[in-house]
Amino acid sequence: MNLPILVSLHRLALASACALTTTCALAQKPTTDPSSSTLSVSQLSSLNSQLIPNPIIPGDWSDPGVIKVGDDYYSCRSSFGWQPGIPIAHSRDLVHWRYIGHAFTSHEKLLPGDTRAGIWGLDMGYNPNTQEFLIYAPTRDHEVYVFHSKNPAGPYERKSLGKALGIDPGFFADDDGRLYVTLSKGITYELARDGLSIIGEVSRIDRNRYKLFEGPAIFKRDGWYYMLFSDGGTLPREPSTISVLRSREITGPWEENPNNPVMFATDQGTRFEAPAHGVLLEPTPGNWFITYHAYETSHYTLGRQMFMEPIEWTADGWWCPASGKKSPALTAPAPLPFVTDGFTLAESDEFTAPTLGLQWFFTTAPDFSGKSWSLTENPGQLRVFTQPGDLSSLTALTGIVQQRVTRKAFAIETRVTFDASNARETAGLHFFHNPRMNFWFGLSTDKGDPCLVIGKTDQGKRTDLWSAKNPHGKTVHLRIAVDGEERATFFHSGDGQRWEKLGENIYFGASGHHLRNGERGSPDLGWVGVYKDPAATKALGLPEYLNAEESKIYFTGTTGRPERPGNVWTGATFGLFATRDGAEKPKPADFDYLRVSPSPSVGAATPTSR
Incomplete structure (x- = not known):
């Protein structure tokens, strides 16, 4: 069967994209779409006078999956080698969060001490057919697992969706109840009604046009399917972006936003860089926000943190940051009235409960026997x-x-x-x-x-x-x-x-x-x-998987020779x-x-x- 391929359109060079940071697009000025009830940023700010600082989830909350179910919001993150894995947070206002559970306690593929492998890029979804919460999470070998539960806090059951599928699955439930997942290879698959198995391939993006195709995610508005993805890379000084495609059919063909990348910030003197893994949300009718991760250049220890800011729709049906800038916003209007009671991400622990608080984990499989x-x-x-x-x-x-x-x-x-x-x-x-x-x-x-x-x-x-x-x-x-x-x-x-x-x-x-x-x-x-000396791990007698990353990307080292990236991604x-x-x-x-x-x-x- 011949599958639709992305229509070949002109793509702006990254050098040009760097220059387009003062407006959403020089070619198409952002306006409020007259066909929708979208409020302007100033109108939204007047309704919610509280400006919130970014990030909305501080600390490492990389590859954030975010969903809305009723009046509740849930988010999870890539946990790599940390166990229990895939922490899940709950909010009523997208600003104040609390931990509620994990997708799994331990995973046989996660190796002790390793933060480079493990769970790589995930997404969270809600299946309207079964009223189940779904988390699609790959391991580094590109096998994708689906964790499913009626309760967002778990416990979750686990099933393999398939091997060698890719990473960064993005889940989408269409209006007719049909379910889909898109992965880093640019392939969109239709899923069974329960979301636990693949029926077949429905669309394929021409991956040759992009260095990477990370964090793909499909959303629907006014009869258009929009696919967000991140091109360029993940490490510092790679051009991590959020770009957009759209199509009238989920099978394609997909056209490219002529103003791509819609979000971009690398070596531009911005406080936060590398926006990626975007998710579109509509907290109230007509008012849209995007969540994504980015890192602060002055605080690598905080990892890639979760951000949120409003977006606007142009008259010709594309979206762009309401700030008029491509770089991450430092503040944003609160999308909803605050709900704060009980919504705090736990840190301190008096150890009065018989179980560890949900903020705790290990870089190995936890020992619940009482011996450790x-x-x-x-x-x-x-x-x-x-x-x-x-x-x-x-x-x-x-x-x-x-x-x-x-x-x-x-x-x-x-x-x-x-x-x-x-x-x-x-x-x-x-x-x-x-x-x-x-x-x-x-x-x-x-x-x-x-x-x-x-x-x-x-x-x-x-x-x-x-x-x-x-x-x-x-x-x-x-x-x-x-x-x-x-x-x-x-x-x-x-x-x-x-x-x-x-x-x-x-x-x-x-x-x-x-x-x-x-x-x-x-x-x-x-x-x-x-790591200045990638061979040091072997000399210390530690496992090979703890050695420096076998990467084609090199940093300039103090020794005058290239140095490979070491401790990633947490x-x-x-x-x-x-x-x-x-x-x-x-x-x-x-x-x-x-x-x-x-x-x-x-x-x-x-x-x-x-």
Whole structure:
């Protein structure tokens, strides 16, 4: 069967696209479509006087899938190697969110310590035929899975949609109840009525016209099918875009917006770059918004965050950002009245529940047996048992509890009880990207004497930085303060009131692009880092899958030779850990709480180090 191919149309060069950032299109001025009830941005702002800052979900919320079901909104993100995987958030106003569940607890294809593979580009949908929530999620080998549940919070059942299909599935339910999914190979498939299997191919885009075809998503308005996609690439300084095609039939032919890319920002001095994975939403009749991810050039540790801004429709039926700019908007009018009660993305945890909060995960399959950690063995505390090795060890991962970094200036604090007496057993706070990139602050020993220690792993190499005798005993308050510019400082206390500083600070910002004052993070905990020595992983005896990315894209290195991208695709995390590095038997570390405060200040502190 001959399938429709994209009509060949002129495509603007990226250099020209860069120049078209002050208006939606120089060739077609954005206007309110007289055939619709769309309000202008000023009218929308008068209805919702509250301007909201972008991003609307801070921290790593890459490849966001967003859907509206009734008056409720749901979103999920690519979780790569983090498990439980595919976190799901719920909102009533698209501004205030709360975690409600995960699509899966563990996945046999996800390898311990790996954040480059795992779940790659996903989408969320609602099946009107079965009243089920659907999440289409590929693994790096391009097998696509569909997770389905009557309850958006789960539990979800899992089924393979097929192998070698591609990545970045985009789900679409048409008015007649027929279902479709489009993938990165540019192919749109019709799905069975339940959305769990493929009937056949219905359309194919000419992929040769584009470097990439990421995040394809179909939407319908006024008899037109619109397909959003992201061309150019994902890494910094690649021309990540949001572009648009449209067709009168879902089978094509598809015509290209002559003003593509509709959104674009790379190396233009903008605060946020690389808008991609766009989703169109209509919160109220005639008022349209787009959600997408982008990253902040000054804070790679926050990863690709979720943005939202209004769009307008032109008289000839194309959409464009209502701001008149192609780059991500810093603020946007609230699309709906605020609903805030109970809608907060959890960070702090007092550990009073018998299960871990939904903000927590591991970079490995979680161990729910009680051998790695427990919330019931010593109720009111998170008990973590020391795991073999240190933070660079795959064997320690079930004892490294993590959550996303979502702030710039903040502090994390805990009170831990731990009897450190053997080898280099350690328990405390950590900041973590993967086993090759992390740092820690904890209770440990030095030749059998209790001490406080700060160390880091940078490109797989461990460095013990600062230590001091522990003057507090087995129970100590620990605090790591981040100054807003990705620099961490360390404090300890016996009573949680009077704090002493230990050591200097650790800068954990970008090491490849957009350096802060020329400084390179050590370790680099950002969503894209650089390994100067790709062979280092092998020398350390770690698995090959933790080696530098086999990529054709190179960065300019400080050594005068190309350097390949390393830690991708996730942002920074923090949390609690317990390791026994040389000690034979596991030992419990009891954490009373993990508290996150928006201010890094701890008042006057006395430095102690040796």
